[in-house]
Amino acid sequence: MSDLATRNTEGDIGRLSRRDFIKLGAAVGAAAGTLSLGSRRLMAMEQKLGSDDISAVTGAQRQSVPYTCLVCNIEDGGVAFVENGRIVKLEGNMDHPNTRGKLCAKGNSGFLHVYDPDRIMTPLLRTGKRGEGKWKRISYDEATSLLAKKLREVIDRAQSESDDAILNEIVFKWGRNRTGGAVHRFMQALGSNAMINHTNICESSKKVGLEHSWGPDIESCDWANTKYIINFGSNVLETAYFMNPNAQRLVDGVVGNKAKLVSFDVRLSNTSAFADEAYFPYPGTDGVIALAMAHVIMNEGLYDAAFIRDWTNVTVEQLIAHLKPYTPEFAEQESTVPARDIRRIAREFATTKPATTFSYRGPAKHVYGAYQEAAIHMLNVITGNVEKKGGYCLPRGMDWPQPQPEQPRGKTPSVLAASPLYPLASHQVSTHVPYMIMKGEAKVSVWMHLYDNPVYTYPSSHVWAHLFKDEGLLPFVVSFSPYISETTELADLIIPDVTYLERHDPESMPSGLYPCLSIRQPVVKPLGGT
Ligand code: SF4
Structure with missing residues (x-):
């Protein structure tokens, strides 16, 4: 050669x-x-659910285990890669209809929850002053026996005094409660109604804005099939509720379906930066912009008369009269968005089919959030875009049934869970809880909390800190946190929970147009004694 x-x-x-x-x-x-x-x-990068796989880094055999994320409340589907009993990587589950193989950055790093070096691995009993940071390790048997004894004391007192209201001295507060109803069943078995959620510092404005118009508390847009999107204050491409599935569908709609995206936000968010047109109104003026658009649509005859007739309890004439003061010029004064743009966008929105708005969770978190949400919602109603392909659709939620028979609720309402100060409130007003206890309007004997850190996350967090430091107001505090937090460090007893990658939960979230039920299953055995 x-x-x-x-x-x-x-x-x-x-x-x-x-x-x-x-x-x-x-x-x-x-x-x-x-x-x-x-x-x-x-090939190892391709997910073969439930089968063995090869690590791209070490070449070692690893197992892929489907799970349901809980780093936030969207409940995306993931696949965990486990190598020698340790989670080495999380990826989105390609078979999940809404997640479609993608997790956000937080979801991808979720296994750090399991291996956090500051994780609490055993029950701890306070030995010093409250908040002093002095603890004694105790066993789970000792911890649960102590909690049971404290609960028993309240139940015995309620029985000896024949007063069911005493049972409400047992309080359970949570931030994120994804226990499939276990907390409710536990509290109902104890006879207490003092179950307190965090909704009013979260999304009750959104709920109130929508529940009184069409029932469900959120919208689920058919982004991929729409032709026109108006975003009011949501940063859906980066962080909004249902961000991961919605961001993918928004890109499908804007890039794949050539939908126009108009974004109103007080700043140049990633979503506004991606939009065809972006406006920067004064905070809390989204609602008046929506009302002005509705004013234009109704006065120029661009509405869907049949939809208004068949699906609402108002007439076209009533709507026109109601919207009369909300001219584009008035909205410009309030918001700084030019009246000519409000008019043009209103016409485009009404004449481009299908179209949808999205607002989760921008305007709801500003003043008059519920009213702003209702005004934005109305744009979809008057243009007949509700529950249409490419439109503004009902959320596809599903429920896991509770084990039967269900425990009856406690006999006496809890003033902490249903404040008499707000008799018409359809959601709890948890921000008033510390004040009510400090004013002597509610007595607490045992306070339990789960996924909750009000001493850090609530408005007036110093008031919550004052409450938790006062052993006269909260004589016995139990935290189920796997980590020390500003609130957990003020507990008397810590019974550490497992992380979301180590436990079972039934789940269902309306994270897209496909309704789905999922199960959170342990990816690895709980670490330590948890
Ligand atoms: S958006 Fe999805 S992946 Fe990200 S934290 Fe929330 S549930 Fe997990």
């Missing part, structure tokens, strides 16, 4: 002898071996 011409990395022509060629052949063989292993490793 004659010598071959070759080119080195500097581009110089060289000569290759037969001996060199044989050496090169061996090198190519080795490279092919590497390539073959590389292919296997690449």
Whole structure:
């Protein structure tokens, strides 16, 4: 065989002898071996649910286990890769209809929850002053016996005094309660109604804005099939509720379906930066912009008369009269958005079908959030875009049934859970809880909290800190947190919960147009004694 011409990395022509060629052949063989292993490793990136897989980094065999995320409340579907009993990587589950194989950055790093070096691995009993940071390790048996004794004391007193209201001295407060009803069943078994959620510092304005118009508390847009989207204050591409599934569908709609995206937000969010048109109104003026658009749509006859007739309890004339003061010029004064743009966008929205608005969770968190949400919602109603392909759709939620028979609720309402100060409130007003206890309007004997850190996250957090430090107001505080937090460090007893990657929960979230039920299953065994 004659010598071959070759080119080195500097581009110089060289000569290759037969001996060199044989050496090169061996090198190519080795490279092919590497390539073959590389292919296997690449295959490892494809998720074969429930099967073995190969780590792309170490080449070791690893197991892929489907799970349901809980780093936030969206409940995306993920796949955990477990190597030698340790989670090494999380990815989105390709088979989840709404997640479609993608997790957000927080979801991808969720396994750090399991291996957090500050994780509490055993029950702790306070030994110093409250908040002093002095603890004694105790067993789970000791911890649960102590809690049971404290609960028993309240129940015995309620029985001896024949007063069911005493049972409400047992309080359970949570931030994120995804226990499939276990907390409610536990409290109902104890006879207490003092179950307190965090909704009023979260999304009750959204709920109130929508529940009184169409029933459900959120919208689920058919982004992928729409032609026109008005975003009011939501940063859906980065952080909004149901961000992961919605962001994917929004991109499908804008890029794949050539939908126009108009965004109103007080700042240049990632979503506004992606929009065809972005406006920066004064905070809390989204509602008046929506009312002005509705004013234009109704006065110019661009509404869907049949939808208004068939699905609402108002007439076109009533709507026109109601919207009369909300001219685009008035909205410009309030918001700074030019009246001519409000008019043009209103016309485009009403005449481009299908179309939808999205507002989760921008305006709801400003003043008069419930009214702003209702005004934005109305744009979809008067243009007949509700529950249409490419429109503004009902959320597809599903419920896991509770085990039967259900425990009856406690006999006496709790003033902490249903404040008499707000008799018409359809959601709890938890921000008043510390004040009511401090004013003596509610007595607490045992306070339990789960996924909750009001001493850090609530408005007037110093008031919550004052409450938790006062042993006269809260004589016995139990935290189920797996980590020390500003609130947990003020507990008397810590019974650490497992993380979301170590436990079972039934789940269902309306995170897209496909209704789905899912199960959170342990990816690894709970660490330590948890
Ligand atoms: S958006 Fe999805 S992946 Fe991200 S934290 Fe929430 S549930 Fe997990």
